Amino acid sequence: ESYDLDPVLDFMKEHYAAPNAEYAGVAKGKNVIVIHLESFQQFLIDFKFEGREVTPFLNSLYHDQNTLGFENFFHQVGQGKTSDAENMMETGVYGLPQGSVFTTLGSDNTFQAAPSILKQNGDYTSAVFHGNVGTFWNRNNVYKNFGYNYFFDSSYFNTDPDNVLQYGLKDKLLFGESIKYLEQLQQPFYTKFITVTNHFPFPLPEKDGDFPRATTDNTAVNNYFATAHYLDQSLEEFFNYLKASGLYDNSMIVLYGDHYGLSNSDNKALLSVLGRDPETWTDYDNAQLQRVPYMIHMNGLKGGIQKQYGGEIDALPTMLHLLGIDNKNYVQFGTDLLSPQHDQVVAFRNHNFVTPDYTVLDGTIYNNQDGTEVTEPTAKLQKQVAVWQKQVNRELSLSDSVNEKNLLRFYTPQGFKPVNPADYNYLTGYQ
Ligand code: GP9
Ligand code: MN
Numbered sequence: 001e002s003y004d005l006d007p008v009l010d011f012m013k014e015h016y017a018a019p020n021a022e023y024a025g026v027a028k029g030k031n032v033i034v035i036h037l038e039s040f041q042q043f044l045i046d047f048k049f050e051g052r053e054v055t056p057f058l059n060s061l062y063h064d065q066n067t068l069g070f071e072n073f074f075h076q077v078g079q080g081k082t083s084d085a086e087n088m089m090e091t092g093v094y095g096l097p098q099g100s101v102f103t104t105l106g107s108d109n110t111f112q113a114a115p116s117i118l119k120q121n122g123d124y125t126s127a128v129f130h131g132n133v134g135t136f137w138n139r140n141n142v143y144k145n146f147g148y149n150y151f152f153d154s155s156y157f158n159t160d161p162d163n164v165l166q167y168g169l170k171d172k173l174l175f176g177e178s179i180k181y182l183e184q185l186q187q188p189f190y191t192k193f194i195t196v197t198n199h200f201p202f203p204l205p206e207k208d209g210d211f212p213r214a215t216t217d218n219t220a221v222n223n224y225f226a227t228a229h230y231l232d233q234s235l236e237e238f239f240n241y242l243k244a245s246g247l248y249d250n251s252m253i254v255l256y257g258d259h260y261g262l263s264n265s266d267n268k269a270l271l272s273v274l275g276r277d278p279e280t281w282t283d284y285d286n287a288q289l290q291r292v293p294y295m296i297h298m299n300g301l302k303g304g305i306q307k308q309y310g311g312e313i314d315a316l317p318t319m320l321h322l323l324g325i326d327n328k329n330y331v332q333f334g335t336d337l338l339s340p341q342h343d344q345v346v347a348f349r350n351h352n353f354v355t356p357d358y359t360v361l362d363g364t365i366y367n368n369q370d371g372t373e374v375t376e377p378t379a380k381l382q383k384q385v386a387v388w389q390k391q392v393n394r395e396l397s398l399s400d401s402v403n404e405k406n407l408l409r410f411y412t413p414q415g416f417k418p419v420n421p422a423d424y425n426y427l428t429g430y431q
Helices: 004-015 054-062 081-091 114-118 136-146 170-183 219-245 264-274 283-289 312-324 377-406
Strands: 029-038 066-076 125-130 151-154 189-194 249-256 294-297 304-311 358-361 366-369
Touching: 004 029, 004 377, 029 081, 029 219, 029 283, 054 066, 054 219, 054 294, 081 114, 081 136, 081 312, 114 125, 114 136, 114 189, 114 312, 125 136, 125 170, 125 264, 136 151, 170 189, 170 219, 219 249, 219 264, 249 312, 283 358, 283 366, 294 312, 304 312, 358 377
Parallel strands: 029 189, 029 249, 066 304, 125 151, 125 189
Antiparallel strands: 066 294, 249 294, 358 366
């Protein structure tokens, strides 16, 4: 099946976007701290509920002069939810059309993921901090194929019932209790903190936060702002620690939302909070809510709000170029968001897509200027949309073949050493 590789490598050659000279290597040798914002949607940024900013800390970070804040960055997950986001963010390959690539193929497939790339280009030590059991989403096996040196799962933390909520340790405790491990890591390190408190249907005990609840007929909508506010507070506490410890000055901090928190059916109740008329709400509006934050913050970075369209698939090429590592020889389906050649066609897992000017959902074209359906597209527009759809279909099917045929066992990028998962084991904290 290695001949299946050729169309993949052809696509990589055509689709490659070179680094932006202004940003290439500006973070070289810095620690990388990735913060996974569970179920956090971009509409929460700068959003006020009953006159109060839901996420004042993230708002200030988003507008900080040392932050690249992406305004049109979309999640691209399928049924794998968090695990699809992780796969895209760390390998540059999509999740599967159905199910989760982590659970179905993650134990035995060959990956060329961020931890191993950074290990081999800068001798980075890598670790994940996550307050859920390590077997969830088959992470304990997948991370060995990613080349993570450490995986601090719930067994490393104090998971008394009062400290845990739904999928794991409350976020403030995750950040607080991870510090003793973080400080032991050899630098430069590449770390990922996966939060969980802001998870559907967003229950939060009154003692953990007094942010006002909405009063719609939908519990998830009512609670969403309180758990997002709690997550925001946990981030502020963590940043205060990073600054006090000095880690802030030699780290690049990357934050992203993994996928939507409120689904299209929840959005009906959200309208009243957003002040939108249900009569005018369409699939176009649901698609616009699929934006998630993507922020890159580093002391001294030339920041600014970024308008280019992109998604989770573009994150790894962007990060590698900032670290001075060229992704040219890697099989990654996205492009560096900062590159002049960045491809702004954003594919969703279901083959729908958005571009800066149009949103195309099951073949229906919407104009992004005013959100209206283009009922009589010109021949020129129809042709252009067909070209975009063809590329989206090609990109997703090539990614599916990489996953389903495990093609990376046949392709080792020049200079890359394949990962041996047997080199890693994640002993629990209590052994
Ligand atoms: C599970 C947590 C939530 O450990 O990451 O996963 P999700 O339900 O969002 O996929
Ligand atoms: Mn998630």
